[in-house]
Amino acid sequence: MVDHKDFRHTWIPIEPTFNLDIEPLVKAVELKCIKHGETLPEFDEDKDKTSQLIAYIDLVTEVMQQKTVLPKIIAAKKGAKAGKIVKVRVTSAELEGIKYLFVRDKIGIGVLEPFVLDPYTEDISCSGLGPIYIEHKVFKSIKSIVNFMTVEDLDEFVLRLAEQTRKQVSMRNPISDATLPSGARINIVYGTDISKRGSNFTVRQFSKVPVSIFGLIDAGSLNYQMLAYLSLAIGNGMNTFVAGETASGKTTLLNAITTFFHPLAKIITIEDTPELQVPHENWVREVVQTTKSDDSSGAVTMFDLLRAALRQRPNWILVGEIRGEEGAIAFQAMQTGHSVMATFHAASVEKLIQRITSNPISVPKSYIDNLNLAVIMASVKLPNGKVGRRVLAISEIVGYDTESESFDIIEAFHWDKDVDKFSFPGYMTSHILERKIAPRLGIPTNKRTKVYAELDRRAKILEKMHKEQHITDFYAILEVLGKAQREGLF
Numbered sequence: 104m105v106d107h108k109d110f111r112h113t114w115i116p117i118e119p120t121f122n123l124d125i126e127p128l129v130k131a132v133e134l135k136c137i138k139h140g141e142t143l144p145e146f147d148e149d150k151d152k153t154s155q156l157i158a159y160i161d162l163v164t165e166v167m168q169q170k171t172v173l174p175k176i177i178a179a180k181k182g183a184k185a186g187k188i189v190k191v192r193v194t195s196a197e198l199e200g201i202k203y204l205f206v207r208d209k210i211g212i213g214v215l216e217p218f219v220l221d222p223y224t225e226d227i228s229c230s231g232l233g234p235i236y237i238e239h240k241v242f243k244s245i246k247s248i249v250n251f252m253t254v255e256d257l258d259e260f261v262l263r264l265a266e267q268t269r270k271q272v273s274m275r276n277p278i279s280d281a282t283l284p285s286g287a288r289i290n291i292v293y294g295t296d297i298s299k300r301g302s303n304f305t306v307r308q309f310s311k312v313p314v315s316i317f318g319l320i321d322a323g324s325l326n327y328q329m330l331a332y333l334s335l336a337i338g339n340g341m342n343t344f345v346a347g348e349t350a351s352g353k354t355t356l357l358n359a360i361t362t363f364f365h366p367l368a369k370i371i372t373i374e375d376t377p378e379l380q381v382p383h384e385n386w387v388r389e390v391v392q393t394t395k396s397d398d399s400s401g402a403v404t405m406f407d408l409l410r411a412a413l414r415q416r417p418n419w420i421l422v423g424e425i426r427g428e429e430g431a432i433a434f435q436a437m438q439t440g441h442s443v444m445a446t447f448h449a450a451s452v453e454k455l456i457q458r459i460t461s462n463p464i465s466v467p468k469s470y471i472d473n474l475n476l477a478v479i480m481a482s483v484k485l486p487n488g489k490v491g492r493r494v495l496a497i498s499e500i501v502g503y504d505t506e507s508e509s510f511d512i513i514e515a516f517h518w519d520k521d522v523d524k525f526s527f528p529g530y531m532t533s534h535i536l537e538r539k540i541a542p543r544l545g546i547p548t549n550k551r552t553k554v555y556a557e558l559d560r561r562a563k564i565l566e567k568m569h570k571e572q573h574i575t576d577f578y579a580i581l582e583v584l585g586k587a588q589r590e591g592l593f
Contacts, residue, residue, distance in 0.1 A: 114237055114247040116217035118207075120200040129204050131191045135163040139188050152210050157202050165190040166198055212264060212283065214249050215306065219285060224308050226350075231300025232257060238350075243490070254301050261293055261302040280376050286311070288376045313358040313380045315577040317569045324352065324480075325494045326525050327569075329516050330360075331561035332497065332536075334593070335554075336476055337363040339543045340418075340442040341535060344425075346449040347480035352492035353446040354378050356480055357421070362577070364419060366585035371415060373408045374423030382581050387415065405429040409436065419444060430464035437473035452477040452498040452512060471510065472502040475535055486523050493518050494525075499535045530555065561593065 136143065136159050143159055146152075193201065207216045218227050218237055226238035235249040251257040265272045268281035272293040279291045288307040292298045314322075316330055336343065337360060345353045358380050364370060372379045375391040389412070392403040405422070409432040412420050420436055422429065422445035433443050449455035455477055459466050479495045495518050501511035515529030515536075529536070531552060541551040564587075568574045574583055587593035 111236075112242060112245045114218070114239075114242075114245050116247070116249075118217060119203040123197065123200050125197050125200045125204070128191065128193055128197055129201055132160060132163055132201055132205075135188070135191055136160075139163065142188070153206050156205055156209060160198070160202055160205060163188055163190055164198055164201070165192050166195050167192045168194075212267065212285075212306075213260065218247065219287065219306070219308065222310070226308070227306040229257070229302075229304050231298060231303050233300075251301070254295060257301045258293070261291055261304060264289060264304060265291055265293070282376050286377075288378060309378060309380075313382075313577050314355050315575060315580050316359045316362055316565070317575045317580065318577075319356065319359055320569060321575075322491065323485075323523065324356070324492050325516075327562040327566045328527060328558065329494065329497060329525060330565050331558045332515065333360050333478075334363045334561055334565075335540050335558060336535060337444075338365065338588070338593075339540045341475040341539065342437045342442060342473060343444045343476040343478060344447045344455060344474060345445070345478045345480060346447040346452070346455045348448065348450055348482070351480040351482050353480050354423075355492075356478065356494070357444065357446055359577075361421075362581050362584055365588055366581075367589075368418035369416065370419045370421065371412045371417040372421040372423065373405055373412060373429075375405060376423070378423055379421055381421070382578060387412075387417070406432060409433060412436070413439065413441065418442060421445065424448070425464070427463045428465075430459060431466055434459075434466045434470050434473055438470065449479075450481070451479060452496065452500070455479075456500075456510060468503045468508075468510075469505070472500055474500050475539065476500070483520065486521065493523075497529075499529065499533065501534045564593065 143162060144155070146155055207213060212219060215227055215235065218224050218235070221239075223240040224237060225240060228236050228238075229251065230236070232251055232254065235247045237245050237247060239245055251260065262272065264283070265279055265281070267283055268279065268289060270279045270281040272279045272291050274294050274296060277293040277297055279289075279293075281289055281291070283289055283306070286309055288309070289304060291302070291304045293302045295301055319325055320327065320330070345357050347353045361370075361381050361383070364381075364383060366383065367385070368383060369385045369387070370381050370383055371387040371389060372381060373389050373391075377388065377390055381388075389408045391405050391408065406429045409420070409422070409429050413436055419442045420433070422433055422443070424446045425433060426448075433445060437443050447455055447458070449458055456471060458464065459471065459474075460468050477498045477500060479498070481493060481495050482490060483493050483495075485491050494516070496514055497516040499513040499515055501513060503510050513529055513532060513534050515527070515533055517526050517528055518524075519526060536554045536558065537551045541554040542548070544554065544557065546553050568580070568583060574580055584593055
């Protein structure tokens with residue numbers, strides 16, 4: 104709905120309970136289920152929760168054509184004499200509404216569920232008392248009619264969200280980063296002690312099927328030549344960081360380019376909240392484990408998981424996001440021959456290096472060349488006035504000059520903001536292609552520029568797959584490229 108008093112549009116979810124006052128009936132059904140809990144079938148957590156919940160409702164309700172008081176009284180008396188469940192009498196419309204609310208509130212995430220069900224929802228955020236705000240792929244930033252008017256209602260809702268993640272929050276432990284049963288990431292800040300407008304939270308949605316490399320092409324995030332370059336780099340174990348600011352598309356890009364991993368590779372992912380989606384069978388997914396105790400005993404940190412991963416002989420180690428001392432371990436992994444890929448908060452390759460070499464990561468400057476590539480992502484305003492996500496640059500980190508105390512960096516690809524096009528300044532000057540990848544492809548030193556022909560060949564293959572064969576699904580692309588890799592064709 105257009106709101107002429109606000110620069111944001113308003114989202115009004117239309118639900119089966121619209122224009123129905125069924126809260127008393129919902130309460131009656133709930134009490135009936137509790138009362139007859141011993142006679143109802145046992146709830147199995149491993150089976151479909153929705154169908155079991157709906158089955159309970161069907162057992163304690165009865166659909167009538169027209170509501171009257173007398174049949175209810177008669178039914179109650181007969182039920183009492185017979186010792187059977189006295190059913191709640193409802194209309195068919197009321198029954199649908201009751202089922203919807205039960206599933207929405209007991210299995211879903213309550214009043215937020217309509218927003219979660221929209222595949223174009225990216226973020227759902229509550230800033231405290233007031234309306235819920237949505238970041239939408241189509242409508243951008245919009246507000247909803249869902250409001251929290253009292254601190255008590257907001258706190259109760261937040262505690263329920265935390266309960267679903269099995270990471271409780273309290274005044275003593277008010278902050279939680281966790282994952283909802285749907286796979287969405289949630290950050291919670293509980294209580295008015297540190298959040299003065301009331302508890303706040305943000306739910307970050309992820310697609311069940313990752314965006315494919317060709318989905319990124321369709322969005323204009325990069326081009327076929329850049330994909331071919333990344334396929335060569337990843338296929339030959341080049342250590343890569345995907346960097347950018349919040350909501351710039353780092354994880355989306357990282358998930359997409361896992362398509363280029365060899366199908367026989369062993370991959371370990373390490374994250375604080377699970378976001379990465381690796382489609383390979385030999386994938387070890389490890390997640391940080393926090394503790395509620397006063398000290399840090401019992402906690403399993405990213406540092407611990409990275410150190411353990413070095414003993415598991417992986418072909419690739421993927422780190423969800425490097426923030427602290429685990430970055431130093433990641434560089435140790437690179438030095439010992441492990442291929443590492445990670446996301447990182449930095450707006451440019453210069454800022455990335457600055458953060459890596461400063462506290463708390465503190466990697467020596469002379470070790471930086473273990474990181475081969477920095478892919479810089481950003482959410483940008485396009486020439487047509489719209490907002491889009493673009494790979495601003497793919498930079499090669501060549502080395503560190505101790506005399507001048509400067510880094511040697513080659514920009515392989517660059518996005519031109521004026522025309523929304525990508526250029527290839529690294530053509531015939533790429534250190535990674537000529538010095539690192541060409542020898543691995545068996546190209547002689549005196550003919551190393553032939554590697555550019557291989558890049559062009561791959562770019563044409565990818566373009567043909569997309570434009571002519573119309574292979575766009577993430578898993579379909581994986582299957583085709585996996586077969587080509589096993590046969591040595593890609």
